[in-house]
Amino acid sequence: MMNKPFSTPITQYLEKHNIAYQLLPHKTATTTIEETAHQRGILACQMVKTILLRDMGDRLALACTPGDCSVDPKKVRQVLEWRRMTCVDRAQVEYFTGYSVGTVTPLCLKTAMPILFDHAILQHSTVTISSGSPFAGIALSVQDLVQLCQPMFAHIQRTVVENNVIDNKTS
Numbered sequence: 001m002m003n004k005p006f007s008t009p010i011t012q013y014l015e016k017h018n019i020a021y022q023l024l025p026h027k028t029a030t031t032t033i034e035e036t037a038h039q040r041g042i043l044a045c046q047m048v049k050t051i052l053l054r055d056m057g058d059r060l061a062l063a064c065t066p067g068d069c070s071v072d073p074k075k076v077r078q079v080l081e082w083r084r085m086t087c088v089d090r091a092q093v094e095y096f097t098g099y100s101v102g103t104v105t106p107l108c109l110k111t112a113m114p115i116l117f118d119h120a121i122l123q124h125s126t127v128t129i130s131s132g133s134p135f136a137g138i139a140l141s142v143q144d145l146v147q148l149c150q151p152m153f154a155h156i157q158r159t160v161v162e163n164n165v166i167d168n169k170t171s
Helices: 009-016 033-040 073-080 090-097 119-123 142-149
Strands: 021-025 048-055 060-066 085-087 115-118 126-133 136-141 152-154 160-162 165-167
Touching (some): 009 021, 033 136, 048 073, 048 090, 048 126, 060 073, 060 119, 073 085, 073 152, 115 119, 136 142
Parallel strands (some): 060 115, 115 152
Antiparallel strands (some): 021 136, 048 060, 048 085, 126 136, 160 165
8 A cells, every 4th residue: 555645534544445546636726616627637527526415304415426517406305205405504514524615525424424426427437536625636436436435326417408408417
């Protein structure tokens, strides 16, 4: 196991589980998917975007889509058979996940919760997640990520309607 100079709880977790990964450092902290993808030298669709949702009974779920897609809370609610779901307030994200907004990853969450992946995440053999730091991402095998976080799979992307044509951004 190679000792890497950049270390976060996520990199330590991956090393402990002998998961191969590539660190993708950022020159600066990023605030958008597009900016982050550019600094990592990847396509936005290779990123795993994570959205923390809460239902009316205060149950939490982490919904994940490719970076160029949006989560549809109604679809997540239907899959979980929960009541109305909304995004958790930005000020509470770190409290529940252990990560600041923009660095949430489906690994090593502070609070146990269901993790849902949209099927489109499987379109790339390698995906990127946050390292838990705003200054680096991590590229790893999508199969390793699935094995580590054991998500539920469902079609949870928001359907885009343009010129009366529905596009789910899935093949």
